[in-house]
Amino acid sequence: MDIKTIKTFHSIVEHGSFIRAAEELNYAQSTVTMQIQKLEKDLGVRLFERGKAVQLTEAGRMLREQSKEIVRRMEQLQLNMTDLQSGEAGSVRIGVTDPTASIRLPDLLKKFMEQYPRVKVSVAISSTPALVEQLHRDDIDFAICSVPDAAADFYFQPLFYEPFTLLMPEDHPLAGKTVIRPSDLQEHRLLITSVTCPYRQKLEIALRESGVISANTMEIGSMTALKHYVESGLGIALVPQIMLNPMPNGTITRPMDGSPINMLIGMLCKPDSVMKPAAATLYRYLERELTRDELGTLTELPP
Secondary structure (H helix, E strand, O other): OOHHHHHHHHHHHHHOOHHHHHHHHOOOHHHHHHHHHHHHHHHOOOOEOOOOOOOEOHHHHHHHHHHHHHHHHHHHHHHHHHHHHHOOOEEEEEEEOOOHHHHHHHHHHHHHHHHOOOEEEEEEEOOHHHHHHHHHOOOOOEEEEEOOOOHHHOEEEEEEEEEEEEEEEOOOHHHHOOOEOHHHHHHOOEEEOOOOOHHHHHHHHHHHHOOOOOOOEEEOOOOOOHHHHHHOOOOEEEEEHHHHOOOOOOEEEEOEOOOOOEEEEEEEEOOOOOOOHHHHHHHHHHHHHHHHHOOOEOOOOOO
16 A cells, blocks of 8 residues: 555545546546456455445445545645745754854844745854864854965865954043054053854964964953943954944954964855755855845955
C-alpha cells in the first residue's frame, strides 16, 4: 500500500467514477483498476461493491475516513521536503559582528523571513575570532565579520568597508581641532574594545605607526556601548560611523589624520563544505542586500 494508490482511491470516491479518476490523475483506466485491485489484495477486503455504480463497502468507508489525515500529512511532508531541498524551509544559524548585527541586520532579516516564512533563523553575535571558532565547530553555517587571522582556512567574500570616526564630548580639549592626529590621543583617555576585537587591533596598529607607544585607555567590552560611555564624558573613542545616527547628546565627531581607518567586512564560510539549501538562500540574500545597501562600498572606499 503506497500513498499514490491511496490518493487514487480517494479520487475515485470523489469523482464517483474510475474513468473520471483516471482522467484527473492522467492515468490509463487499466492502471487505476490495477491499483485498486492490488490495494484490495494487500488489505484483504473489498473496497467497492461490484456490478453497481461506484459504491463503497463498509471497509471502503473505513479506509476513506481513516486515510484522509494520512494523505494530508503525506502531502504536507512531500511539500516540506521540496521546500527543504529548494532552500525555502529549514533552519539557519549565522554569526555576525557588531555593528552589522545590531544595526543592519534586523530590517534585512525581517524582509527575508517575510519572503521565506518557513526558514528559521538564529543569530549569534560575537567577535570575529569567536565566530571563527564557531565555524570550525559547525555551530554556525556562515558568518558576517572582518577578515580573520586564519583567512586561509575559509572562504571570505568581501562586502563593504566599515568607516570609523573619532567620537568625543563637545567640550573635550580636542574638540577645537578640525582633524585629530594619532599623537593627539596620547594625552587623553581613549575608550577601546576588548583585546580580541579586530577594530581595536587596527586602531593599535595605527597608533604604533604614528609613534604612539602607550596611551591612556579604558576597555569597554561592547562596541555598541562605546558611544554611551563617550556621551557620559568618560573619554573619546573610534567608532563606526553607522552607529552615530542619531548622534549621542553632547558629542561631536572628528576625522583622524592620515589614511582613514576602515574595516573590511564580508561573508565567511568553510570552502570545502556543502551549505544547507536554506543557509545558501540566506547567504545569497544577505550578500546581495548588504553589498547594494551599503554607502561604504568596495568601489567607494580605499582598503
